Amino acid sequence: MKSKIKSLRVSFILVTLLYLLWGLANNMNDTLLAAFKRIMSLSDLQTSLVQFAFYGSYFCFALPAALYIRKYSYKSGIMLGLLIYAAGTMLFTPASKTGSYGFFLIAIYVMAAGCSILETTANPLIISLGSPQTATRRLNIAQSFNPLGAIIGILLSRHLILSKLHSVDASSRSSMLPADLAIIQTQEFDAVSGTYFLIGCVLIVLTVIIAFTAMNGERDTSTATLSVRSLMGILWRNKRYRYGIVAQFFYVGAQTCVWSFTIRLVMEELTVREAAASDYFMMAIVLFTLCRFLFTLLMKYYSPAKLLTISTVCAITSTLLVILGKDVTAICGLVAISAFMSLMFPTIYGLALDGIGGNSTKLASSGLIMSIVGGALITPVQGLVSDMTGDVSVSFCVPLVCFIVILIYSFAIVYGADD
Numbered sequence: 001m002k003s004k005i006k007s008l009r010v011s012f013i014l015v016t017l018l019y020l021l022w023g024l025a026n027n028m029n030d031t032l033l034a035a036f037k038r039i040m041s042l043s044d045l046q047t048s049l050v051q052f053a054f055y056g057s058y059f060c061f062a063l064p065a066a067l068y069i070r071k072y073s074y075k076s077g078i079m080l081g082l083l084i085y086a087a088g089t090m091l092f093t094p095a096s097k098t099g100s101y102g103f104f105l106i107a108i109y110v111m112a113a114g115c116s117i118l119e120t121t122a123n124p125l126i127i128s129l130g131s132p133q134t135a136t137r138r139l140n141i142a143q144s145f146n147p148l149g150a151i152i153g154i155l156l157s158r159h160l161i162l163s164k165l166h167s168v169d170a171s172s173r174s175s176m177l178p179a180d181l182a183i184i185q186t187q188e189f190d191a192v193s194g195t196y197f198l199i200g201c202v203l204i205v206l207t208v209i210i211a212f213t214a215m216n217g218e219r220d221t222s223t224a225t226l227s228v229r230s231l232m233g234i235l236w237r238n239k240r241y242r243y244g245i246v247a248q249f250f251y252v253g254a255q256t257c258v259w260s261f262t263i264r265l266v267m268e269e270l271t272v273r274e275a276a277a278s279d280y281f282m283m284a285i286v287l288f289t290l291c292r293f294l295f296t297l298l299m300k301y302y303s304p305a306k307l308l309t310i311s312t313v314c315a316i317t318s319t320l321l322v323i324l325g326k327d328v329t330a331i332c333g334l335v336a337i338s339a340f341m342s343l344m345f346p347t348i349y350g351l352a353l354d355g356i357g358g359n360s361t362k363l364a365s366s367g368l369i370m371s372i373v374g375g376a377l378i379t380p381v382q383g384l385v386s387d388m389t390g391d392v393s394v395s396f397c398v399p400l401v402c403f404i405v406i407l408i409y410s411f412a413i414v415y416g417a418d419d
Contacts, residue, residue: 011125014210016142018078018122021206022115023149024156024199025085027285029054029108030259031157032192034267034274038165039188040101041173044264044392048383051256053105055375057112058119065120066366075210077121082207085114089200096189099182107196116369123349124365140296143346147289154282156195162275164191240413241364244352247409248371251344253378254315254402257395258337259284260379265322265392269330280331284338291342304347305413312407315340319400322393330393337399344406351413378402 033047069077088111095103126142166184173181262284266277295307318340321333349368378398386395 010213012142014213015078015122015125016145017206018081018118019142019146020149020152021082021085021203022118023146024153025111025115025149026054026146026153027150027259028153028157028195030281031154031162031263031274031278032108033260034263034277035157035161035165035188035192036101036104037264038274039185042101043383044261044386044395045380045383046101048260048380049101049105050108051260051379052376053109054112054115055252055256055372055377055379057109058116059370059373059376061113061116062120062366062369062372063363065117065369066363068117069121070363074121074125077117079207079210081114081117081121082203082210083114084117085111086200086203086207088112088114089196089203092193092196096193099185099189111196116372119372120366120369123369127350127353137296137299139346139350140292140299140343144289144292144296147285147292147342150285151282151289154278154285156199158275158278158282160195161191162278164188165274167273240354241352241367243409243412244348245367245371247348247406248345248352248368249374250378250402250405251341251348251374252372253374254399254406255341255345256375256379257382257399257402258334258341261382261386261392261395262334264386265334265396266331268392269327280335284335287335288338288342291339295343295347304343304351305410307343308347308351308413309407309410311340311343312403312410315344316400316403316407319396319403322396323400325393348406348409374402 029050032050036042036050037044037047065077065081068080088107088109091107091110092104095107122142123139126139165188168176168184173184176184259281262281263274263277266272266280267274270277295311298307315337318333318336322330322337325333352368353364382395382398385398386392389395
């Protein structure tokens with residue numbers, strides 16, 4: 001019994017570390033938007049293609065990942081995800097040599113494929129490492145390390161990428177001689193590729209460590225007699241799960257929108273450059289992290305669905321402050337949104353999977369991970385609104401609509417309308 005508990009703890013610690021790693025990738029993307037905008041003088045819509053590539057890859061690889069771990073094991077899924085993640089980070093080097101935005105998007109797509117496999121693997125594994133009654137709380141604990149990765153990502157971006165950006169703005173770059181502009185861009189691209197190469201090296205080392213570590217959660221042979229089509233049919237008849245996919249789609253869209261345009265909004269409202277604006281992004285992520293732990297503690301006393309309702313109402317209020325406020329008021333609202341978003345992803349995930357048996361958990365997980373495509377589809381809409389209105393704060397009406405959808409879902413859970 002003691003050896004089994006120890007094995008579960010080791011597995012939990014290693015899997016929790018993965019949450020940190022894809023949190024790092026997610027939030028470095030948010031700073032990449034600001035970097036690419038300056039380096040290549042892109043519009044908000046064009047920079048949002050970073051998120052389209054990243055979350056679009058999540059959509060494409062989540063189901064194959066579920067089928068892979070169903071056939072093999074959780075451990076093999078983790079190792080595959082880490083290797084593909086590392087391959088994507090290494091592709092930043094040739095992308096920087098060509099200076100091609102399209103090549104960078106390909107690198108991001110490959111990197112996200114690895115993250116998608118990791119997330120599809122880790123979430124059901126965390127749920128399986130203990131009692132079903134505490135699954136949502138356990139998932140919140142593991143997810144609490146996701147924003148720690150985000151903090152590391154922001155620090156890396158600030159000191160290794162954003163601080164290396166030249167002060168020359170888009171209008172000045174357009175009038176520069178091609179040779180002079182190429183020198184500046186080469187230095188900026190090298191800062192980007194060097195940072196991601198470093199991350200790739202860390203991922204390879206971790207893959208080797210996991211390869212020689214025994215982990216819980218091998219292939220579940222109990223699903224062998226059930227076809228994917230049969231499992232999907234079972235899942236689709238579950239209203240809580242079906243509507244959970246919709247809620248998760250809009251949540252990831254809202255989170256990606258808010259974080260993608262945090263630096264842009266701070267720059268616009270406070271008239272500062274990217275590196276200084278990233279301090280406010282850091283503040284938002286730190287608050288997000290602290291509130292994740294706080295909400296996890298509160299789940300001992302209040303139901304996850306009721307906490308989701310309260311946090312969504314507060315997120316809506318904060319978003320209205322961004323849209324209607326100015327200067328410091330808008331920035332306070334912006335930072336507050338992150339505090340109230342902290343509960344949402346793992347709670348929607350846990351609520352959607354509540355009552356789903358082991359036979360369907362892996363496939364159900366892939367469906368929820370595929371809903372992350374909301375980040376790919378909704379973020380460009382905000383970028384388009386920002387370009388059309390010339391006002392980043394107005395574009396926050398897009399995540400506002402997303403939060404309203406989540407509120408409807410939480411009400412349905414609280415009052416039993418999903419049954």
